Amino acid sequence: SRSIRLAVIPGDGIGPEVVAEGLKVLAAVLPPDVKLETSPYDLGARRWHAGGEILPDAELQSLRHHDAILLGAIGDPTVPSGVLERGLLLKLRFAFDHYVNLRPGKRPPNTGDRPSVDFVVVREGTEGPYTGNGGALRVGTPAEVATEVSVNTAYGVERVIRYAFELADARSRRKLTLVHKNNVLVHAGNLWQHTFDTVAAEYPGVTTDYLHVDAATIFFVTRPERFDVIVTDNLFGDILTDLAAAVTGGIGLASSGNINPTGAHPSMFEPVHGSAPDIAGTGKADPTATVLSVALLLRHLGYEQEARRIEAAVTADLAERDAAAPRSTEQIGDALTARLAG
Amino acid sequence: SRSIRLAVIPGDGIGPEVVAEGLKVLAAVLPPDVKLETSPYDLGARRWHAGGEILPDAELQSLRHHDAILLGAIGDPTVPSGVLERGLLLKLRFAFDHYVNLRPGKRPPNTGDRPSVDFVVVREGTEGPYTGNGGALRVGTPAEVATEVSVNTAYGVERVIRYAFELADARSRRKLTLVHKNNVLVHAGNLWQHTFDTVAAEYPGVTTDYLHVDAATIFFVTRPERFDVIVTDNLFGDILTDLAAAVTGGIGLASSGNINPTGAHPSMFEPVHGSAPDIAGTGKADPTATVLSVALLLRHLGYEQEARRIEAAVTADLAERDAAAPRSTEQIGDALTARLAG
Ligand SMILES: CC(C)[C@H](C(=O)O)[C@@H](O)C(=O)O
Ligand SMILES: CC(C)[C@H](C(=O)O)[C@@H](O)C(=O)O
DSSP: OOEEEEEEEEESTTHHHHHHHHHHHHHHHSOTTOEEEEEEOOOSHHHHHHHSOSSOHHHHHHHHTSSEEEEEEOOOTTSOTTHHIIIIIHHHHHHTTOOEEEEEEEOOTTSTTSOOOEEEEEEEOSSBTTSOOEEEESTTSTTOEEEEEEEEEHHHHHHHHHHHHHHHHTSSSOEEEEEEOTTTSHHHHHHHHHHHHHHHTTOTTSEEEEEEHHHHHHHHHHOGGGOSEEEEOHHHHHHHHHHHHHHTTOGGGOEEEEEOTTSSSOEEEEESSOOOTTTTTTTOOOTHHHHHHHHHHHHHTTOHHHHHHHHHHHHHHHHTOOTTSOOOHHHHHHHHHHHHHO | OOEEEEEEEEESTTHHHHHHHHHHHHHHHSOTTOEEEEEEOOOSHHHHHHHSOSOOHHHHHHHHTSSEEEEEEOOOTTSOTTHHIIIIIHHHHHHTTOOEEEEEEEOOTTSTTSOOOEEEEEEEOSSBGGGOOEEEESTTSTTOEEEEEEEEEHHHHHHHHHHHHHHHHTSSSOEEEEEEOTTTSHHHHHHHHHHHHHHHTTOTTSEEEEEEHHHHHHHHHHOGGGOSEEEEOHHHHHHHHHHHHHHTTOGGGOEEEEEOTTSSSOEEEEESSOOOTTTTTTTOOOTHHHHHHHHHHHHHTTOHHHHHHHHHHHHHHHHTOOTTSOOOHHHHHHHHHHHHHO
16 A cells, blocks of 8 residues: 655744645545655744754654655744755755756636746756855955855756756647856856757757846746746746746745655655745635645655646636635635545 | 037947937937037947957047946847857946946836836946856866856945945935845845945934845735835846836836946946847837936936936826837937927
C-alpha cells in the first residue's frame, strides 16, 4: 500500500491557518489506500523568540526523511529582517537543493472579457544573488562598502533551463521565454543566454524568446497571455512571481513548489504570500494558495489525477465567489473539501 | 542674456523621431531672451556599424561642455546585447556621475474613476549591480562560473537617499518609501536601511516606510496611489520604473533624468522607452516621454515655469486623446507646440 510521509511547517502569522485548510483538502482528495503520515515542525518566529533556535541540525536531518514538506509562511516584524528568511526558508531551499522554484500564474476564468492567462515561472532556486556571497566593510562608518555577489554556474543554470524546456515541451503552446538583464549583467547574462541557446537546439518543438526583466514587467501588465513558460534567475523570479500574482488572481491564489527534481531531497511546497501578521487570527486569509500548493505537491509525488481534482475544485470555487460575501479561511477550506467529497 | 548649450544624442530607432519633437517643444516654450545652442552627436548603432566606434574619448570630453544632454534611445538588435548599453548609455551615467535617476510615475487624469497617481522614483544611478564588477571563468565549458557584484557604498547610498528626502520634503504628501530586498541581500540591505534611518532623523516632516521589492511590485499594480517618493537601488529602480510606466500612462509617457545634482557634470534626460526598431520610421512613436523629459531638463536648469507649462500642455493633450484616432509622432509634437504657442 502507498504512503506519504509529509513534514509540515505551519510557521508564523496566517501560516498555521492556511496550512490547516491545505491539510484538510489533502486528506479529502487522497485515495483511501494512501496512508498519510504528517509530522509537524515548530519552526519560525515563536520558536526563535522562545530560545533563539531557527533550524537546529537535528531537525534539518529529520526533515530529510520525508517525501515532501508543506510550509505555511515564515517571518514576523518582531524578528530582524533576514534572520528567519535566510536561517530557515532559504536554508531549506539550499540544503535540499531546490533548484526549481515552480510558480504558476493563472487568471481565473471568471474575470470578464480579458484573455485567459496560464503561464508558469521556473525560477532558479539555489544560485544568483541568493547565495549569501558578499559582505560589508567598515559598517556604520562613512566609508562603508557592502557587496552582494550573484553566483551563476553552468551546472546550476543548465539544469534549471533543461527543466524549463522539458516543461514547455509537454505543454500545448510549447513556448519558453528567458528573462534576464543581459545588456547590463553581461557575465551572468551571457552564461544564461548561451546555455539557453544550446539546450534549445535539443527541443526544436519549443518556440523561444528573450526579454529583459524590465520589459517583462511591462508585458506582465499589458499582455500576460503572451507567456507560457518563463525561466529566470532567482532574484528576477522572486520579483516577477509577486507581480504575476498581482496581475492574475492576486497573492491569495499564488502557489509554489521548491523542487528537487532528482528526488535526492524532499521538495517543499508553500504559498507565495508571506505570514501577513496584520490579518493573522482574523480568518481573512485565503487558503487557496496553500491548497494549490498541495496540488503541486501531489503532482510532484505522482498523484496527477488528485492534483487536477484540486485544481478543478479551486476553479469552480473561484467562479462562484461573490466579492460582496467574503468567506473565512475555514469556510473556503470547507467548501473546497465538500467539492472534492461530492 | 541667458543661454542653454544642449548636447543632443538622437540615437537609434525611434530616438531621432522623438527627439525632433522634444526639440520643437523646447524651442516653443523657451523665453525669447534664452539662446538655445544645440550640438548633435552621432552616437549609437549606426556609428558602431560604420566603424566600430561607441563613444570616443574626444566626444565624451566635448559632451562635458554642455549644460545638459538630451538623449533619444540607444540600441539595436543588430548590435550584441550590452555593447551600446554599457559602452555608451551607462558610460555616460558613470562618467558624469548621474547618481540620481529621476523617474516620475503619473496617471493622467482622464482614466476613469481610478485614483490619480503621482509618484517619483529616485533610482540610484552609479552603483549596485550596474558597476560592471564581476566576471566569468571557463566560459563555454560545463565548469563555467559567472558572477555579478552589486557594489554599494555609504557615500553613494547616502547622497541619493538625502536627495530623495529633500524631494519628499518639498512635496505635499511628504512620504518616502525605501524599496530593497533586505531580507535576502542583507549586507547591501543593511547599508541602505541604516543610512535611510539616519537621514530620516533630519527630516521629521517626512513619513517613511519600507517595502521589499517583490511586495512593491504588488502595490504598484493594486495601489499605486499609495506612493509619493520612492528611493531604491539601481537595478530595482530599473525594474520598478518600467512597471511604473505600465501601470500609469504606459511606456509612451515615461520620462527620466539622469541627474548630477552638484552641477559638476551635465545631466542627461531621456525617455524610459528604448529604440523600438519595430516601429521606427512608421510615425507611431509617442514623443510625449521625450517631451516630458525636456520638462525635467528645464526644471533642472532652473526653468521651473517653462517645465510646468510643458507638463500642463501634456496633461491637456492627454485629456483630449481619442484612442480611435491615433496621431503620428509629428502630429503629437505639433499639437503640443501649438498649445504652448497659444
Ligand atoms: C521570504 C523571502 C526570502 C522569499 C524569497 O525572496 O524567495 C519570498 O519572497 C518568496 O518569494 O518565496
Ligand atoms: C538600456 C538599459 C541599460 C537601461 C538600464 O538598465 O538602466 C534602461 O533599461 C533604462 O532603464 O534606462
